Amino acid sequence: DGGITQSPKYLFRKEGQNVTLSCEQNLNHDAMYWYRQDPGQGLRLIYYSQIVNDFQKGDIAEGYSVSREKKESFPLTVTSAQKNPTAFYLCASEGTSNTGELFFGEGSRLTVL
Amino acid sequence: GIQVEQSPPDLILQEGANSTLRCNFSDSVNNLQWFHQNPWGQLINLFYIPSGTKQNGRLSATTVATERYSLLYISSSQTTDSGVYFCAVVGAGGFKTIFGAGTRLFVKA
Numbered sequence: 001d002g003g004i005t006q007s008p009k010y011l012f013r014k015e016g017q018n019v020t021l022s023c024e025q026n027l028n029h030d031a032m033y034w035y036r037q038d039p040g041q042g043l044r045l046i047y048y049s050q051i052v053n054d055f056q057k058g059d060i061a062e063g064y065s066v067s068r069e070k071k072e073s074f075p076l077t078v079t080s081a082q083k084n085p086t087a088f089y090l091c092a093s094e095g096t097s098n099t100g101e102l103f104f105g106e107g108s109r110l111t112v113l
Numbered sequence: 114g115i116q117v118e119q120s121p122p123d124l125i126l127q128e129g130a131n132s133t134l135r136c137n138f139s140d141s142v143n144n145l146q147w148f149h150q151n152p153w154g155q156l157i158n159l160f161y162i163p164s165g166t167k168q169n170g171r172l173s174a175t176t177v178a179t180e181r182y183s184l185l186y187i188s189s190s191q192t193t194d195s196g197v198y199f200c201a202v203v204g205a206g207g208f209k210t211i212f213g214a215g216t217r218l219f220v221k222a
Contacts, residue, residue, distance in 0.1 A: 003146040033210075037154075042199065043212045050208075058209070088154055100144040102210055104156040 003027070004106035005078035006091050012113050021108045031094035032074040033102065036060060036087045043090065049074055068072075078110060080097045085112045115140045115204040117213035124218045126190045134185040134216045136200030143203045145176050147185050150197040150215070159185070159198075190220045 003024045005048045013019050025032065031050045033045040045058030049068040063082025068074055089108045095101040116139040126132055136145070147159040160167050162175040162183065167174055171190075176183040187194055197215040204211070 042214045043201075045209060048209070085212070090154075092144065097126075100208065100210060101146060101158070101161045102201070103158060104148075107154045107156075 004091060004093055004103060004105035006089075006108050009106065009108060011108060011110045013047070015108070015112055016080045016113075018080060019085070019110060021076045021091075021110070022091055023074045023076065023105060023106075024072055025074075025093045026072060026097075027103065029093035029095065029103075030071070031105065032068070033092040033094070034058075034064075034066065034074070034076045035090045037090060037107075038087050045088070046076065046089075062064055085110060115202060115207070115211055117200055117211050118198050119198075119213035119216050120212065120214060122169055124216060126218065126220045128190060128192060128220055128222050130190050130220075131186070131188045132190060132218070134187070134198050134200075134218075136183040136185070136202075136213055138159070138181050138183075138202050140181070140199075141205035142178065142181075143170075143205050143207070145183050145203075146201045146210075147174055147183070148199045148201065150199060152196060156199070187218075190218075191222045192222050194218060195220050 008023045033048045035048040047066040049055035065077045091105045092102040118137045120135045144163040148156045152183045162174045162176045164178045171188045173186045200213045
């Protein structure tokens with residue numbers, strides 16, 4: 001089935017450790033996005049990539065890093081520099097017609113102890 | 114940047130009731146989407162509707178781009194409709210999707 005796969009779904013880490021969240025899509029979409037959601041809040045854009053080997057900071061990029069070496073993959077690293085990393089992280093890709101229609105993965109819930 | 118406001122922020126319905134959710138945006142948009150976030154956190158695409166009216170079963174949506182608002186109608190609500198409904202837009206000339214704060218819906222059995 002075509003779709004966006006995020007892993008892991010749940011992740012616990014100690015403070016000070018870097019964490020990498022995986023996002024893979026087989027929809028042949030060029031653009032991919034990472035959003036953060038805090039409890040009871042909307043979505044905020046962390047990073048986005050419109051094409052392989054290129055990515056741009058979103059509204060809350062500090063403490064995060066990404067790579068886009070393959071069209072299918074857009075991993076997000078939550079570094080120890082992120083002051084409040086506990087959150088729900090959602091990956092999305094954009095339809096190939098470039099209309100801006102987003103499709104989301106199931107999300108990864110990160111808890112830093 | 115473009116602002117997106119959703120109302121009401123919270124809504125409690127008895128099963129079987131109808132409801133209307135509203136999304137206002139502050140500038141022209143290239144596209145608009147409605148999503149349902151289920152209790153497990155997954156965002157489900159409901160409608161891609163930059164203008165006009167669409168229907169899908171008990172749900173329908175209307176966007177009046179010239180007046181900068183969109184409405185999501187839920188008829189004969191069911192408990193499985195509970196969750197958060199988000200409106201998201203891309204401003205004209207832009208490409209980033211901006212989300213509203215959402216409407217939290219709880220449908221009682």
